[in-house]
Amino acid sequence: MSANTLDTLPDPDQTQPTPPLELPEVLYILVQFLDRKSLVQAALVCRSWSRLFSPMLYQDIRVKDWEYPGFINKFREHLSEVVKLEWKKSRQEAKRRYRMTLNALPPPHDLLDDPDDQPLVDPFFPSMDNMCLADLASILAPERTCRLRLLVIHGETSLRQFLITILPKIPTLTCLKIEDSFSWQKIAIHEILNTCQSLQSLDCDSSVSLQFNECQSLPYPTNKDGTYSAEVAAALLKHPPPPPSTSTSLHPGLHTLRVLRLHKTSLSDQELLTFVCECPQLEEIYLHQESALAGGLPVSTTSATHQWNWSTEFAVDLSHACPKLVKLHLSPGCFQSLPEEIIQTVLTAFPKLHSLGTPFSKFGDETMQMIIDTRTGGAGLDHGLSKAGFAYLTSLDIANLKGHRLSSAMLQRFLEACVTLVHFCGDDILHIQDMLVDPLRLGAKNGTDRSDPIVLRPWACQRLETLVMGFQIPSGNGPDVDRALYQQLGQLTQLRRLEILSSRPAFSLSAGLDLLQGLKALQYYRIAKRVPRSSFFGKDEIHPQMEELEWVARTWTCLQELFLPVGAQTARTVASQLRALGRADIVVVPKE
Amino acid sequence: MPVTLTSLDDVKFTVDKEVAERSILIKNMIEDVGESDSPIPLPNVSSAVLKKVIEYCEHHRNDPVQVQDETDDPRKRSNDIEEWDMKFMTVDQEMLFEIILAANYLDIKPLLDVGCKTVANIIKGKTPEEIRKVFNIVNDFTPEEEAQIKKENEWAEDR
Numbered sequence: 001m002s003a004n005t006l007d008t009l010p011d012p013d014q015t016q017p018t019p020p021l022e023l024p025e026v027l028y029i030l031v032q033f034l035d036r037k038s039l040v041q042a043a044l045v046c047r048s049w050s051r052l053f054s055p056m057l058y059q060d061i062r063v064k065d066w067e068y069p070g071f072i073n074k075f076r077e078h079l080s081e082v083v084k085l086e087w088k089k090s091r092q093e094a095k096r097r098y099r100m101t102l103n104a105l106p107p108p109h110d111l112l113d114d115p116d117d118q119p120l121v122d123p124f125f126p127s128m129d130n131m132c133l134a135d136l137a138s139i140l141a142p143e144r145t146c147r148l149r150l151l152v153i154h155g156e157t158s159l160r161q162f163l164i165t166i167l168p169k170i171p172t173l174t175c176l177k178i179e180d181s182f183s184w185q186k187i188a189i190h191e192i193l194n195t196c197q198s199l200q201s202l203d204c205d206s207s208v209s210l211q212f213n214e215c216q217s218l219p220y221p222t223n224k225d226g227t228y229s230a231e232v233a234a235a236l237l238k239h240p241p242p243p244p245s246t247s248t249s250l251h252p253g254l255h256t257l258r259v260l261r262l263h264k265t266s267l268s269d270q271e272l273l274t275f276v277c278e279c280p281q282l283e284e285i286y287l288h289q290e291s292a293l294a295g296g297l298p299v300s301t302t303s304a305t306h307q308w309n310w311s312t313e314f315a316v317d318l319s320h321a322c323p324k325l326v327k328l329h330l331s332p333g334c335f336q337s338l339p340e341e342i343i344q345t346v347l348t349a350f351p352k353l354h355s356l357g358t359p360f361s362k363f364g365d366e367t368m369q370m371i372i373d374t375r376t377g378g379a380g381l382d383h384g385l386s387k388a389g390f391a392y393l394t395s396l397d398i399a400n401l402k403g404h405r406l407s408s409a410m411l412q413r414f415l416e417a418c419v420t421l422v423h424f425c426g427d428d429i430l431h432i433q434d435m436l437v438d439p440l441r442l443g444a445k446n447g448t449d450r451s452d453p454i455v456l457r458p459w460a461c462q463r464l465e466t467l468v469m470g471f472q473i474p475s476g477n478g479p480d481v482d483r484a485l486y487q488q489l490g491q492l493t494q495l496r497r498l499e500i501l502s503s504r505p506a507f508s509l510s511a512g513l514d515l516l517q518g519l520k521a522l523q524y525y526r527i528a529k530r531v532p533r534s535s536f537f538g539k540d541e542i543h544p545q546m547e548e549l550e551w552v553a554r555t556w557t558c559l560q561e562l563f564l565p566v567g568a569q570t571a572r573t574v575a576s577q578l579r580a581l582g583r584a585d586i587v588v589v590p591k592e
Numbered sequence: 593m594p595v596t597l598t599s600l601d602d603v604k605f606t607v608d609k610e611v612a613e614r615s616i617l618i619k620n621m622i623e624d625v626g627e628s629d630s631p632i633p634l635p636n637v638s639s640a641v642l643k644k645v646i647e648y649c650e651h652h653r654n655d656p657v658q659v660q661d662e663t664d665d666p667r668k669r670s671n672d673i674e675e676w677d678m679k680f681m682t683v684d685q686e687m688l689f690e691i692i693l694a695a696n697y698l699d700i701k702p703l704l705d706v707g708c709k710t711v712a713n714i715i716k717g718k719t720p721e722e723i724r725k726v727f728n729i730v731n732d733f734t735p736e737e738e739a740q741i742k743k744e745n746e747w748a749e750d751r
Contacts, residue, residue, distance in 0.1 A: 017729040020692040020707075029704060033670040033712035036748050043745055044720040047732050050741050057748045068747035521671060557717070558671075 021052055031056045037585070055081045059147075063088040063154065083147050088154035150175040159208065160187060167195040175259075177203040186211045189275060193255045200256055200281075206264030212271040255279045261286040269308040273317055282322040284355075288331035310338070312345040319349035329357030329397060340405065343367050347374070351390045355423070357397030364405025368414050371396075376417040395423035399470070408456050416460045422494075423466035424458060459488045465521075467492065470501035479511060486512035493518045499526040499563070507564070509547055514555075522556045526563030528591065544574055553581040563589045595622065596631035597646075603639035604631060607646055614649040616699035636697050641690045648680060648703050655702065670709040670716070681710045685727065 020026045034042070036057065043053040058078035063086045065071055075082075148170050156162050159181045167173070173196050186209040193199060204210055257279040265287070267275070276282060289308075319325070328346065330338065338361035347353070347370060354375075374388040386392055396418075398406070415421070458469055467489075482505035489498070498519070505511050507527055516522075544564065552559065562578075564571065571590035578586045595612040597605045612632075613619040621632055634642065673681070681688065692707035714726055724731055733741070 017727060018689065020689050020696070020711075023693075023696060026692060026696055026704070026708065030708040030711055032668045033709050034715065038712075038716045040745050040748055041718065041720050041723065042715055043741055044733075044738065045723050045727075045731075046729050047737070049729075050733075054741065054745060057745060065747055071747045074744065074747070521669070 016048060017046065018049075021049075027052055027056075031059065036060070059083040061085045080147065084150040084152075085148055086152040086154070087156065148172055150177075152177040153179070153181065155180050163187065163192060163195065167192070170196070171198065174198055175201040175203075177201075178208050179205045181207040188212070193257065198256060201259035201261075202257060203259075203261035204263065204265070210262070210265055210267065212267055212275060256281055258282060259284040259286075261288075263288045265289075269310060269314065272308075273314065273321065276318065277321040280322065281324060283324050284327040285322070285325065286327075286329045286331070286357075288329075310342055312342060315342055315345040316349050319346075322350075324352065325350050326352050326391070327355035327395070328353060329355070330361075331357065331359060338362060340364050340367055344370060347371065347390075351385070354391040354393055354420075355395035356393065357395070357425070359397055359399035359401075359425075361398075361401065362403045362405055363398050363401050364403065365407055365410045366405075368406060368410045372414055372417050376414070377419065392420040393418055394420050395466075396421065397423070397425040399425055399468075412456050412460070415456070415458055418461060419463070421461045422463055424461065424464060425466070425468035426458070426470055457488070459491055462492065463494055464492050465494050466497040467495060468497070468499040468501065472502060482506055483512035483515070486515035490515040490518050494521065495519050496521050496558075497524040498522060499524070499528070501526075501528045507544055507548060509551060513548060514551060517555050519556065521558055523558050523560045524563070525556070525559065525561075526589075528563070528565050543570060546577065549574065549577050550581060553578060553583040553586075559583075559586050561587045561589055563591075565591045567591070593627075596629075597642065598631045598633045599637055599639040599642045600635050601639050603642075605639075605642060605646055607650070608653070611646065611649045611653050614652065614700055614702075615645075616701075618698065634698070637694045638690070641687070641694050644680075644683070644687070644691055645694050645698065645700070645703065649700065651676060651680075652702060670712045673706060673709055673713075677706050681706060 016022055021030065031039070031053075034056075039053050039057050043050045043057070055078050058075065058081040061075065061082055061084065065075075066088075149172055151170065151173055153159070153162065153176075156178075159178065167176075176192065176196065176199060188211045189202075192202065255278055258281050260276075260279070260282060261284075265272075272287075276285075328350065338358055340362045343356075343358050343361060343363055344367055346356070347367070371393060374390045375386060375393040377386065377392070411426075415424070456471055458464070458467055458471075485505050489495075492498075505513075507513060543566070552562070562574075564574065566574070568590045571588045575586070575588040578584070578588065593609045594606050595609050595618070597607065597612065597618070599605070609622070613622065618632060637645070681691075683691070688707065688710060692704065692711070695701075695703035695707055715723055718726070720731075723729070
């Protein structure tokens with residue numbers, strides 16, 4: 001590796017074309033607003049800019065970077081700049097390790113049942129697999145100033161070992177995200193929180209068997225990376241360790257946690273409540289459980305996910321534990337069905353709540369009226385309180401509603417009343433018969449035609465940044481409807497995420513796609529063409545033409561992900577076409 | 593309660609305390625000195641720049657205090673500058689830099705953010721040559737140095 005050329009440059013003070021950038025306080029703020037591409041260009045402007053901007057490239061290290069030859073050496077040099085780090089082990093590696101300890105404790109069912117033996121990403125990560133825990137630990141030596149705030153861990157088999165070895169070396173860590181860890185060792189929430197005293201956000205999926213109680217420290221010797229040798233594994237099988245004690249945790253002290261995201265956790269609702277009482281700073285809670293009904297996949301009996309039973313008293317207790325809560329999202333599966341009165345209790349008990357997600361619930365007209373009365377009408381987005389003393393609603397997620405308790409008339413009234421709404425997800429309202437979006441009935445430009453109450457006009461909320469709409473769209477007068485729909489959606493110029501989960505409009509310029517040119521901030525675009533039996537277009541798949549892709553590449557400069565109802569092969573083709581158009585940054589996601 | 597600020601070139605500006613305290617530096621100075629009629633000297637800021645800064649602080653005098661959100665992605669967006677701020681920032685480059693330096697010295701975070709967003713928007717989407725043109729910067733790389741930097745940073749380019 002050649003010496004850093006910047007060491008041999010003339011005195012930087014002789015060339016200071018842009019004095020403010022020489023101040024670190026200013027530079028670090030500027031860099032927050034620059035994407036990687038811009039940083040790379042900036043580093044090529046002149047010597048002093050290169051000295052300033054090249055290290056900034058190391059602020060955000062993604063999984064794909066590790067595989068680049070020579071990356072690790074440069075990485076070591078600029079470690080002090082790293083703010084966000086993604087660490088990922090390969091699935092192949094995980095399986096190899098699992099096979100090594102074949103007789104060990106039962107692995108998570110994900111690993112066994114995985115029919116897909118293909119690597120998750122190709123090519124694979126030889127450099128990261130070779131780089132083991134000890135390397136990372138030595139790099140993150142405590143005497144280096146560490147800016148690392150966000151750590152994302154995927155596919156780590158020796159998660160426990162990883163956490164014990166790495167976490168203490170990152171005192172600045174504020175966000176930790178763990179996914180697909182292939183680790184069948186149980187981790188106690190407190191182990192994480194007590195190690196990372198400054199942690200504000202914790203996001204764990206079901207691969208982390210998060211325990212509420214302290215785990216017994218296992219006296220059995222482990223390999224360097226935390227796995228068991230075959231002999232130890234065999235011994236464990238013969239004499240399994242006793243189960244952990246069930247007494248509630250006696251951890252004193254409160255935690256700084258502000259954001260909690262749990263996917264398919266095995267915590268019971270009481271454990272959750274007890275834990276949450278220790279985190280009075282909590283502002284955002286996202287709970288996602290697997291629903292037996294969603295997607296038709298059965299809930300595995302070994303994954304031990306709970307369906308909770310919240311009572312109104314529970315909701316009130318929760319409000320006492322987290323008085324600062326502003327966002328609460330309960331995804332499908334958390335409850336067998338969430339009764340409307342619980343939702344109403346939540347709305348009353350959490351006055352500061354401005355973001356609510358209750359899919360799979362019995363959300364109905366009564367609750368909607370309550371929201372309209374108490375949480376709509378704010379003039380600005382300054383999160384002031386309404387006359388009734390409640391925060392104006394900025395985000396609502398109502399998917400898979402049950403019981404037909406919500407009428408489209410009430411939903412429309414809400415959409416028109418809630419000027420502060422920034423995120424709206426009305427996924428899967430498809431099956432509710434009277435929920436219809438019919439742009440042709442609008443008439444006037446600003447859509448104030450109220451004569452037909454069953455017509456939905458989500459574009460009434462001008463400030464929307466996220467719109468997920470799964471409404472039915474009438475199939476008559478094909479092209480006119482498409483065009484009208486695009487025209488109305490084109491008004492939502494603040495949109496960052498747009499998901500249209502219905503059978504139209506067609507993804508083509510002739511259908512009016514160009515009317516979305518005003519959506520300059522768009523980052524995620526999804527169409528899920530659920531073609532009904534008697535398909536208007538007669539095909540299941542769409543094949544985007546070059547014309548459309550050229551338009552997308554040119555117009556949506558912030559686009560990061562494009563979700564199309566195509567198979568994996570077509571998705572790859574589209575991705576390479578976009579790459580040829582200079583947009584290698586767009587990820588094309590096929591239908592599942 | 594009015595406060596008097598004196599610029600580098602000895603020009604005096606009288607503003608409301610509330611407006612002056614948008615600058616954390618001035619706010620702390622006032623707290624340290626206590627109630628006093630004597631003007632606050634700002635030897636690092638010229639009158640032309642101070643005038644602009646005061647204009648910004650007066651327009652934003654009622655804004656709520658920003659809270660640092662540590663859980664957000666470090667990458668932020670720069671395409672959300674308010675219309676008034678956009679017009680305010682339509683100045684020549686020298687003034688833009690002076691405003692940024694003053695906002696940093698006076699510790700006025702919202703103004704510093706807007707200044708940096710403006711610079712970021714100038715940089716975005718441009719080739720190095722285009723950036724040089726805008727900022728009037730001379731390319732002092734040798735061809736070998738330029739190739740070296742390109743190679744060293746190749747990993748960061750989206751592939």
